[in-house]
Amino acid sequence: MRFVATHMDDKILIADMFLLKTKMNIKENPEVAVAICHPLEEGRWWVFRGKAVDIEYGFPRDFDWYGANATDILNEWGNWNKSEPPDEVPPDIVFPKAAQRGVVVIHVEEAYSIEPGHAGEKIL
Amino acid sequence: MTVKLTERMQAWIETMGCHLCVATPQGVPYVTLGRFASVTADDEVAFALAQDEYGIISTALKTNPWVALGVSKQGGIRASFQFKGIGRVVTQGPLFTGIAAEAKEAQGIDTYAVIYVKVSEIYCTKPGAEAGQRLDMMTPDEVCEWEKKRWQDIPRKNTK
Numbered sequence: 001m002r003f004v005a006t007h008m009d010d011k012i013l014i015a016d017m018f019l020l021k022t023k024m025n026i027k028e029n030p031e032v033a034v035a036i037c038h039p040l041e042e043g044r045w046w047v048f049r050g051k052a053v054d055i056e057y058g059f060p061r062d063f064d065w066y067g068a069n070a071t072d073i074l075n076e077w078g079n080w081n082k083s084e085p086p087d088e089v090p091p092d093i094v095f096p097k098a099a100q101r102g103v104v105v106i107h108v109e110e111a112y113s114i115e116p117g118h119a120g121e122k123i124l
Numbered sequence: 125m126t127v128k129l130t131e132r133m134q135a136w137i138e139t140m141g142c143h144l145c146v147a148t149p150q151g152v153p154y155v156t157l158g159r160f161a162s163v164t165a166d167d168e169v170a171f172a173l174a175q176d177e178y179g180i181i182s183t184a185l186k187t188n189p190w191v192a193l194g195v196s197k198q199g200g201i202r203a204s205f206q207f208k209g210i211g212r213v214v215t216q217g218p219l220f221t222g223i224a225a226e227a228k229e230a231q232g233i234d235t236y237a238v239i240y241v242k243v244s245e246i247y248c249t250k251p252g253a254e255a256g257q258r259l260d261m262m263t264p265d266e267v268c269e270w271e272k273k274r275w276q277d278i279p280r281k282n283t284k
């Protein structure tokens with residue numbers, strides 16, 4: 001995921017950009033886990049768990065997800081490709097054309113470690 | 125449809141290891157690391173897990189054997205695939221000791237359980253219009269050609 005941010009003290013935001021299968025999964029089941037994939041070292045052995053919603057452009061602007069407001073989210077991150085163009089992504093990986101449909105907001109409820117020797121230990 | 129991991133997929137999986145994800149029947153997900161991975165058949169990958177790593181997923185895996193995996197580290201970006209299949213846990217016997225010995229020698233892992241995942245579904249996770257596309261609906265030769273048109277980098281060949 002190239003477009004990721006944190007919001008408030010307990011939210012992870014991910015651009016709904018080509019999510020497709022993930023979007024369907026979240027609509028069926030909001031329970032999600034997010035793990036750091038790369039780089040793993042330097043203390044980034046984390047898995048965050050919580051509940052997710054995809055705040056799409058058509059959502060009521062007063063929609064609230066555990067304190068996160070749809071208007072605030074979409075105003076700041078609703079056109080992520082424009083505000084943070086992925087210039088550093090190699091040409092064989094980057095998508096040819098951005099198509100954002102919203103922002104996935106994950107309300108983090110707990111986090112645990114996957115560091116070898118400490119896997120499963122609760123962090124948050 | 126027959127599933128056959130391509131040479132490139134196998135190289136990324138074995139070089140980088142994988143993040144393994146399981147879920148309870150209620151849909152609660154759990155992620156652990158499969159640091160040591162060995163492709164044991166065209167459609168099968170074995171992971172050597174230490175006790176703490178296995179402990180994260182053991183309960184869920186007992187009630188729902190489906191495992192989803194993605195390549196760890198840089199492979200998550202370069203080898204943008206998600207693999208799914210049924211996991212089988214082995215804690216003793218030759219299927220355990222062989223992989224455990226390799227994992228010990230390669231990475232010093234004290235293996236508690238070996239999970240063999242029989243891959244039956246492959247999805248593209250490359251950002252863009254093809255994200256989520258199911259690849260195992262193609263023949264193995266078609267998957268190979270599809271991949272070659274997009275990527276040529278095979279880590280084992282590039283780094284050694």
